[in-house]
Amino acid sequence: MAESRVCLDCGKPLNGRKDKKFCDDACRNNHNNKLNSDDSIYVKKVNSILKKNRKILQELIPTEGKITVMEKKLKDAEFNFSFYTNEYITKTGTLYRFCYEYGYLKLEENRYMLVKREG
Numbered sequence: 001m002a003e004s005r006v007c008l009d010c011g012k013p014l015n016g017r018k019d020k021k022f023c024d025d026a027c028r029n030n031h032n033n034k035l036n037s038d039d040s041i042y043v044k045k046v047n048s049i050l051k052k053n054r055k056i057l058q059e060l061i062p063t064e065g066k067i068t069v070m071e072k073k074l075k076d077a078e079f080n081f082s083f084y085t086n087e088y089i090t091k092t093g094t095l096y097r098f099c100y101e102y103g104y105l106k107l108e109e110n111r112y113m114l115v116k117r118e119g
């Protein structure tokens with residue numbers, strides 16, 4: 001019994017290699033483009049905010065890995081405090097928020113300590 005396989009993009013029957021999923025590169029590209037555009041606008045928006053946050057931190061943090069800045073400096077750069085990739089709480093209960101490998105810790109008097117995660 002012949003197994004009938006169809007192109008994942010256009011649905012036409014496929015001939016040839018068993019692992020073939022598309023008629024040709026055009027169908028493959030078309031399918032991939034559709035997948036990408038299915039990424040919701042919200043996901044794209046959040047990703048771009050996180051990337052922007054990361055870039056802001058990256059540009060402020062010196063290579064040695066630590067700096068204290070005023071909140072205003074972050075706000076002026078349009079840093080978005082509502083979005084971060086993860087939180088880290090130290091044994092002493094200090095909360096760091098990270099955007100990828102760059103993190104920040106709120107200090108007193110509207111200051112923030114910016115850090116880079118090691119390794």
Ligand SMILES: [Zn+2]
Nearest residue numbers: 007010023027
């Ligand atoms: Zn096709």
